[in-house]
Each structure stands twice: as structure tokens, then as C-alpha cells.
Amino acid sequence: xxxxxxxxxxxxxxxxxxxxxxxxxxxxxxxxxxxxxxxxxxxxxxxxxxxxxxxxxxxxxxxxxxxxxxxxxxxxxxxxxxxxxxxxxxxxxxxxxxxxxxxxxxxxxxxxxxx
Amino acid sequence: xxxxxxxxxxxxxxxxxxxxxxxxxxxxxxxxxxxxxxxxxxxxxxxxxxxxxxxxxxxxxxxxxxxxxxxxxxxxxxxxxxxxxxxxxxxxxxxxxxxxxxxxxxxxxxxx
Numbered sequence: 001x002x003x004x005x006x007x008x009x010x011x012x013x014x015x016x017x018x019x020x021x022x023x024x025x026x027x028x029x030x031x032x033x034x035x036x037x038x039x040x041x042x043x044x045x046x047x048x049x050x051x052x053x054x055x056x057x058x059x060x061x062x063x064x065x066x067x068x069x070x071x072x073x074x075x076x077x078x079x080x081x082x083x084x085x086x087x088x089x090x091x092x093x094x095x096x097x098x099x100x101x102x103x104x105x106x107x108x109x110x111x112x113x114x115x
Numbered sequence: 116x117x118x119x120x121x122x123x124x125x126x127x128x129x130x131x132x133x134x135x136x137x138x139x140x141x142x143x144x145x146x147x148x149x150x151x152x153x154x155x156x157x158x159x160x161x162x163x164x165x166x167x168x169x170x171x172x173x174x175x176x177x178x179x180x181x182x183x184x185x186x187x188x189x190x191x192x193x194x195x196x197x198x199x200x201x202x203x204x205x206x207x208x209x210x211x212x213x214x215x216x217x218x219x220x221x222x223x224x225x226x227x
Contacts, residue, residue: 043221044207045218
């Protein structure tokens with residue numbers, strides 16, 4: 001079965017500092033990987049996704065993520081955090097191919113940005 | 116603009132009542148999903164439907180029911196059998212997994 005682990009429940013950074021949110025997955029084949037962001041009381045918005053090819057993926061709002069197969073990781077990064085980035089971030093994994101269209105989500109990382 | 120509309124945004128239910136959460140999409144997506152979100156637990160899949168008139172149970176289907184009579188609509192009923200229904204409910208749709216999911220803005224259900 002596929003699973004996703006986000007080891008950091010809560011991260012606090014200062015505005016302008018760099019950010020890295022960790023995501024580790026368990027899956028027996030090539031996965032589809034996603035990062036979503038959720039503002040309070042809202043739905044989830046897709047930041048970026050990885051299917052194949054270049055292991056460094058660029059997303060919206062200046063975010064990027066790097067797929068490392070050897071480490072089963074898909075960490076999200078941003079070089080300079082803005083106060084508006086404060087939100088909850090979810091990593092998700094889905095099966096490559098097959099008929100089941102399901103994503104498995106991590107438990108989320110809450111990001112606080114200090115002025 | 117295409118998107119997913121969930122209604123109502125807030126819903127209050129008395130003990131023993133059934134309530135239905137609405138989810139409508141105009142994205143022409145085939146697949147639709149219902150997730151439940153509780154603090155610190157991420158998203159858990161309740162039901163999903165890949166095509167009209169067909170749906171499958173997710174990880175926590177007990178106490179919930181769905182229907183998919185139209186491609187655009189995937190309502191979720193929270194029955195009195197659901198022991199702890201207070202949560203944030205998210206509906207999502209996808210044309211194909213390659214494109215990720217589009218989420219609605221959620222319904223917060225509270226039992227009073």
C-alpha cells in the first residue's frame with residue numbers, strides 16, 4: 001500500500017528565510033507526486049506535481065520540489081518565504097498507471113511565518 | 116470559470132439526523148471524491164466515483180452514503196450511523212490523475 005509521511009507537523013520561519021518541507025513516500029513503483037497548499041477554512045490548491053522526467057519541478061508561487069528516488073522523498077522548497085505563504089501544506093502520492101484514481105495524502109505541515 | 120462548488124459552507128446537525136452535503140462541478144471531470152479532514156490527520160477518503168452511476172468506498176465509508184446520478188454532481192449524505200461526524204468535508208474532482216485534483220472550498224459540519 002502507498003503511504004506518505006510528512007515528518008514536520010509545524011514549521012516556523014521568518015519572512016525572507018528559505019523553506020524546506022519534507023515528504024517521504026512509500027510505494028512499490030513509480031509514483032505520481034503532488035504538493036498542495038490549504039489556507040484556513042479553504043480547499044486545497046495544487047502547487048506542483050511530478051510524473052517523470054526532470055526531477056526538479058517548478059510550481060506556482062515560487063515553489064519547487066525535488067524528487068529523489070533513492071531517498072523516496074519529494075521535498076518542497078522556496079528560497080524566500082513571504083507572509084502570505086503561511087498555510088498548511090500537504091504532500092500526496094498516487095499510483096502510476098492502473099485504474100484506481102486515488103491520491104494518498106500526508107498529514108500536513110503547518111507553516112507559520114514570522115514578520 | 117470552471118470549478119467545484121460545495122454547499123453549504125457551514126452546516127449544523129442535531130444528533131440522529133441525516134444531512135446531505137452538495138458538490139457540483141462544471142469541469143467535465145469524470146472522477147469525483149469526498150474526503151474528510153480532521154486536525155492533524157490529513158485527508159481521509161470517504162467515497163469516490165470514476166463514472167456516473169458507479170462509486171466505491173474509501174477508507175472511512177461507514178456512516179456515509181453517496182450517489183452519482185449525474186456527471187456534475189456527487190452529493191454526500193452523513194447518516195445518523197456516523198458516530199463522530201463533526202469535521203471539515205472536501206469534495207474534489209479529476210479528469211485524470213495526471214492533472215491532479217481540483218478541490219472545492221469545503222463544508223464544515225458540526226453536530227449540536
